[in-house]
Amino acid sequence: MSTGRNAPLEVVMVTNNVLADKIGGHERYVSSLSRALVAGGASVRVVAKRWHHDAQARELQSDGVVVERYAVPSKLNPLYAALYPLYVAAGVGARVRRRAGANTVVHAHMSVPAFPLAFRRAPYLFTFHAPIWRELLMERQDSYALPGALQQTVVRVARGLERRVALRASAVTVLSEFMRQELGMLDDGVAASAALIPGGVDGERFAPPTVPRPAAAAEPVLFTARRLTPRTGVDELLRALPLIRASCPGTRLVVAGAGPMDGSLRALARSIGVERAVDFLGRISDDELVAWYRRATLVVVPTRELEGFGLSTAEALACGAAVVGTPAGATPELLRALDPALLSDDCSAAALARTIVRLLGDPDRIVAIRSGARARVLPQMAWPRVADRYLELYERVAFTADSDRSHPASLRSALP
Secondary structure, three states, X not given: OOOOOOOOOEEEEEOOOOOOOOOOHHHHHHHHHHHHHHHOOOEEEEEEEOOOOOOOOEEEOOOOOEEEEXXXXXXXXXXXXXXXXXXXXXXXXXXXXXXXXXXXXXXXXXXOOOHHHHHOOOOOEEEEOOOHHHXXXXXXXXXXXXXXXXXXXXXXXXXXXXXHHHHHOOEEEEOOHHHHHHHHOOOHHHHHHOEEOOOOEOXXXXXXXXXXXXXXXXXXXXXXXXXXXXXXXXXXXXXXXXHHHHHOOOOEEEEEOOOOXXXXXXXXXXXXXXXXXXXXXXXXXXXXXXXXXXXXXXEEEOOOOOOOOOHHHHHHHHOXXXXXXXXXXXXXXHHOOOOHHHEOOOOOHHHHHHHHHHHHOOHHHHHHHHHHHHHHHOOOOEHHHHHHHHHHHHHHHHHHHHHHHHOXXXXXXXXX
């Protein structure tokens, strides 16, 4: 993964959180990409907010990645929503400026921490993981709750700033064609020119079991690993369970993950009479996650909307799992080519139940799906390959920076 430069390349990842502080698909993505770049000879610093008071301001991780954390206001502060962007601007700006040089490339993930970069002349690469202006309306009400009129104003401002981040970037990437469409809601031109680089998979960790599993089971196990929010559709999967058990009485559901809906989902399981058939595991380790992907009869991804790539889907496929998904977001891009029968007709409980019951009744098809699952994502989505593609883009961004030093008007960030 040579960059063709004499001095080592330094990549500054600008993101919301690091995996050591918060477990999530976005955090896993940045952590895995950073590790792959370091393995290839690059130097990587990750700039993120400081979630806990006892978290180190600067930390060298065991994989060689340096983490730098900046302070943010407490969520107990009544002015949190107003102060938060100011803290981010100060924290990101200071840490990006500190060691910027000819061999430094800034790679921004998500829009909020990238806002300060959109008001500087220096080039940066931007990965559009998800539209924050839509998440403000859908998933982040617990953090950014505001009165109705003010909420709409904040959403409009966030959308405008997000568009500026995309327009001013020297290069933009998306993880799926679905996310290209979402980016097009901000700017058609940026969306058309964005490079599609899918998320990566650790093929050594996420691997099939050494002993093949039986496709038919007296008590089929459905497994889902999701953040427990309305967007991820775990409530619809719970509502589907009584319908599934009517045809396959021994079916059990195992739910891994945490989130604001934890209590309401447990209450829902009780209210519809399936609490004894559901296990809520909370957050689990990667090793436990792999074990469940290998053990499950079917892995289910019941997302309602905004599935930007589907990291859990890709990792489950790498483990040789048969994955049932909804037609929401990027899920069809991963599953349709493997077997269209893996996709439900819509995101409803009834549609999920029909799809799952059909597959449970066809064990030979499950065996065939499992046999082709890993090849659907590997080796093309192995992290070293993903890192190589980013290094090519980093070279372009670094070249833009070199050109800008001689020809300031050449930067795309000078566009209005």
